[in-house]
Amino acid sequence: MRRTTTHATLTRKSALPVWASLSLRVLLVLALVSAAIAVHWFDRAGLRDNFDGEVSFADVVYFTMISITTTGYGDIAPVTERARLFDALIVTPIRIFVILIFVGSAYNFILKRTWEKWRMARIQRDLTDHIIVAGFGKTGSEAVDELIARGRDASTIVIIDGDPERLERAEACGCNVLLADATRDATLEDVKIERACSMIVAAGRDDTSILVVLTARHLAPDLPISIIVKAEDNEFPARAAGATTVINPVSFAGLLLASSCNGRHIADYMMDLASFDGRVQLAERRVAPHEVGKALRDLESGLGLRVYRGGKGYGWADPEAKGLLAGDIIVEIVGGRNAPA
Known part of the structure; x- marks a missing residue:
């Protein structure tokens, strides 16, 4: 079903807020123009007004502005060597800087932002095999840090949160972010939940997290969803809502x-x-073709702990683990990043 509401667009970190960047540019232009006006005023004897022969402060402001913004009209002109050198060596560079500032502003606030919005919309449209993280508090941020440490590209992680400050931290990690409510269908559709590879829910409140899971499950029936709950009584409702893993x-x-x-x-x-930084690490994978028929305890890649078959788990001592079958899921202990060589 096609929605008719406006889509939310992913964003990434900007170096400065719009108001701050604009203010800095305006202040810089004013400073340059004020410096030129001040020098022209104190050296007004080097200027000649061909209209009335008198150079007033208004004439100085007028002459400075047309000198910076145009090539001048000739009604007021520098007549001394010092005044001409100042216009040639100082005013001309100021004119170039002011033009560059105006052009740069137009680029940053029109062209660049239009380009960035189009680029992020395209990234959002093409999202696939990504991880969605609903909630970027302490738990959500630690999960993202661990994912990145394990080799996950930050650009394939999408953070949904309602707190702009949290999203700024997520942007600093290189993640795509969306300022929105993850309990809404429209929000999860905007991050292409149907094409995601997994989802982490850490909304901070158990009731909110469970509602996010419920919303996500009806949109993506087969998506692996992991949720963290604080109360033991909420573990069953979380599973009933459709969570694959409840922590x-x-x-x-x-x-x-x-x-x-x-x-x-x-x-x-x-x-x-x-931890990914440990000497040992838990790993989950499908059984390899050459391992079919072997016992779980005879794996060469690591120490086999459990095999999942038909939705049920069997320990290494169970009879079902004495002969691995194609399609089995293995949980094993392997060497971590800091394991001895």
């Missing part, structure tokens, strides 16, 4: 704390597994 940091922290009571190294190893 409760409080429960996970409790598990780490409980594990540390039985051994002080268990929590360290778990954190090592979860």
Whole structure:
């Protein structure tokens, strides 16, 4: 179904706000013109008014402006050597700078912005195999940092948030951003959710996050969606809304704390597994053709932990894991970036 509402367009970081950039340019032009007027006024004896023979302050302003903006009309002219040198060596460069400032402003605020808007609209139109992150708070930003650390191109990540300051941080990472409400169908359609490869939902509030998942699921029935919830009671509603993966940091922290009571190294190893910078890393992949028929524990690429078949998971000790089948999904431990060579 084609929507008739106006599409929101992705944006990327601009060096300065429009008002600040314009103000700087105006101040620079005023400073240059004021300097030229001041010198002409103090050296007005070097000017001759062919109309009435008297050079007033208004004549100085008039002469300076037409000298900077045009080639002059000849009604007022420099007659001394000093006045002519000043016009030749100072006023002429000022004229060039002012023209460049005007041309640069036209480029930045008309041509460049029109080009950038067209370019971002084209990027948005062609979005595919991208990751959508709904919410760029502490958890969402850490997830994006980890994705980039794992080799994900920041330009293939789209951030949706309602806070401009958060989006500025996301833009600084090189991500595409959209200032909008991720609970709305129109917003998710604008970021081409039907062509995304996965989605992370970290809206900050469990009810908002679950609503985002519900909205995303009916638009993209097969999209992998990961959500973070703060309350354990909300894990079931999140799964019922369509979340593929539900993460409760409080429960996970409790598990780490409980594990540390039985051994002080268990929590360290778990954190090592979860981080890209660790010596070991969890990896998920499809079984390779040459691995079909092998036992999960006999993998050469890493330490096989679990195999998923038909939507069910089996540990390495289960009978189903003694012979891998084509299409199985393997979860294994492999060497991390900081693993010894």
